[in-house]
Amino acid sequence: ENLYHLGRGLFPMGREGRQQGAAYGALLLFAAILYANVTSTAGWVGPLALPGMLSQARGGGGFRIPCALRKRDPVALVPHLRPGMHARGVSTRSSVFEDGVRSGDDGDEEKVYDFLQGQEEEERPPLEYEGKVCTRADMEFGIQIENIGLEVMVGPSSTGAGRGLFVALIPGVDRTVLSKGTPIGGYSKEGSWEQMSAGDKCVAYAFASLENGVFFEKELMSLLEAASMIGGDVHGCVAGHLIFSDEEEGVLHIALDKHYDTGRYFVPDSSADIGVGNLGMFANDLAYSDGCTEMDYTEATLRVSVLELAWRMEGRDGVLKPTWPVVILSRDVAFSNAEPMEVGVKYGWKYWFETRKK
Numbered sequence: 412e413n414l415y416h417l418g419r420g421l422f423p424m425g426r427e428g429r430q431q432g433a434a435y436g437a438l439l440l441f442a443a444i445l446y447a448n449v450t451s452t453a454g455w456v457g458p459l460a461l462p463g464m465l466s467q468a469r470g471g472g473g474f475r476i477p478c479a480l481r482k483r484d485p486v487a488l489v490p491h492l493r494p495g496m497h498a499r500g501v502s503t504r505s506s507v508f509e510d511g512v513r514s515g516d517d518g519d520e521e522k523v524y525d526f527l528q529g530q531e532e533e534e535r536p537p538l539e540y541e542g543k544v545c546t547r548a549d550m551e552f553g554i555q556i557e558n559i560g561l562e563v564m565v566g567p568s569s570t571g572a573g574r575g576l577f578v579a580l581i582p583g584v585d586r587t588v589l590s591k592g593t594p595i596g597g598y599s600k601e602g603s604w605e606q607m608s609a610g611d612k613c614v615a616y617a618f619a620s621l622e623n624g625v626f627f628e629k630e631l632m633s634l635l636e637a638a639s640m641i642g643g644d645v646h647g648c649v650a651g652h653l654i655f656s657d658e659e660e661g662v663l664h665i666a667l668d669k670h671y672d673t674g675r676y677f678v679p680d681s682s683a684d685i686g687v688g689n690l691g692m693f694a695n696d697l698a699y700s701d702g703c704t705e706m707d708y709t710e711a712t713l714r715v716s717v718l719e720l721a722w723r724m725e726g727r728d729g730v731l732k733p734t735w736p737v738v739i740l741s742r743d744v745a746f747s748n749a750e751p752m753e754v755g756v757k758y759g760w761k762y763w764f765e766t767r768k769k
Contacts, residue, residue, distance in 0.1 A: 537588050537743040542697065542715055542752035543569035545577060550751060552685040554596075560587035561746060563596055565685050565693050569753050576694040576718075576738075577751035588745045592624060592631050595754075597688035598720060598736035604674025612692050613678040614720060616733050618652055621665050626723040626737055634724075634731075635663070641726050650732045651675065677736065691738030694718050696763075697755030705760050716757035717744050 545566055547553075551574070553564035561578050568575025578595070580587060598614065605613070618634055627637040638648045645654045645663070651671035656663050667675075679692050698711035719741040723734045738756075746752075 535742065537745040538714070538717065539745050539747070540717060540752065540754070542748075542754060544748070545569070545751045545753065547579070547751060550577065552690065554687050554690075555581050556595075557581065559589055559593060560584040561589075561595075562751075563687075563690060564751050565690050566751065568693075568695050570695050570697065572695055574693040575753045576690060576755075577753050578746060578748075579751045580746060580749055582749075586745060586747045589740055589743065591740050591742045591744075592721075593740045594626075594631075595718065595738045595740065596690045598691040598738055599677075599679030599683070599689040600735045601680040601683050601689070602735070603678050603680075605676045605678050606672070606674055608676050609678050612681060613676045614736050615676055616651060616722065617667060617675065618649065618665055621654070621663055624721045624739075625731075626721055627725070627731070631721065631739070634665070637724055637731055641729055641731060648729070648731060650730050677733070688735075691718075691720075691736070694738065694754065694756045696758040697753060698757065699763050705764075708760055708763065712757050715755045717741055717754055718756040720756075 547564075550564040550566040553562050555562045560581055562581055564577040564579065565574050566577055567573075576595075599612075604616075608615070621635040621638070622633045624631055625634050625637050626632075627640065634649065638645055638654070641648050648654060649665070651668050651673065653666050653668050654663060655666070679689060681692070683689055685693075697715040698708050700707075700711075703711070717740055718738055720736045721739050723737050724731045725734055726732075741757075
């Protein structure tokens with residue numbers, strides 16, 4: 412509109428002048444679009460972006476060109492993995508998902524594991540773990556894992572919420588320091604896949620970043636690394652998810668596939684005998700207490716929530732598919748306790764906030 416009036420003002424009034432002005436204004440508009448594309452690094456800029464450019468030229472606020480107006484639609488482009496492309500958000504954590512979901516006690520509530528939001532963690536010394544102590548005589552199950560110097564056990568939880576997960580040094584070991592990502596045990600090998608959450612132990616199969624940690628080919632690695640080992644086009648490479656690129660920013664993104672009908676929630680078989688393959692499901696959130704504030708909860712989480720989940724994946728027909736969750740350490744931890752200490756996993760303040768409202 413501004414360019415039209417500029418062109419119109421250069422010619423005399425009257426019908427012929429208006430026509431000449433409109434033609435000249437259109438020519439100026441075309442020249443502005445051409446100039447914007449020559450000087451822009453964002454790709455082809457359409458005429459709908461020009462008002463923002465004019466506003467910026469007049470000293471107005473900045474603008475962002477919508478993806479629909481760019482030369483390439485990043486959602487539609489799904490290239491092969493190649494050097495120079497990386498995933499947005501570099502996580503040094505190995506959690507399954509940033510906002511993973513585990514259903515609540517009533518089958519409807521969602522426990523949100525408030526994992527890392529894509530930032531790199533600062534270097535931290537190992538946490539000298541101190542948890543609630545229980546006697547070995549109270550333990551219902553225990554297994555020694557010699558390569559990490561720990562005995563992992565299941566016994567009555569200090570929270571009063573049934574069973575809990577405990578660790579203690581193997582006799583003869585004075586101290587063990589374990590790195591984040593160290594496997595502690597399986598969550599459950601037996602279970603079913605459901606479209607809706609069911610029970611207080613089900614776990615959502617959902618990745619929020621390609622840097623989320625997974626177990627693939629017996630190694631802990633990022634989802635992006637596992638996808639690159641599958642080969643071929645990354646579109647549809649991860650079951651239940653869509654991978655797309657933003658070539659201008661040089662990053663890959665991942666999102667849930669809304670048409671995934673295999674089942675988004677893994678419901679473990681709670682009736683199975685306790686063993687190394689399912690002891691992880693007994694871990695509780697030890698950071699919460701009645702009447703605590705969000706700050707209290709956050710501070711307690713740093714001390715006692717040392718566990719998180721990682722999906723074990725396998726390649727079938729050129730696609731990464733989940734098998735079962737594994738419980739791992741969420742940070743470097745040092746254990747010096749000869750007696751069983753309970754270890755916890757974080758549900759997230761959102762879960763407890765919603766629970767309080769009920």
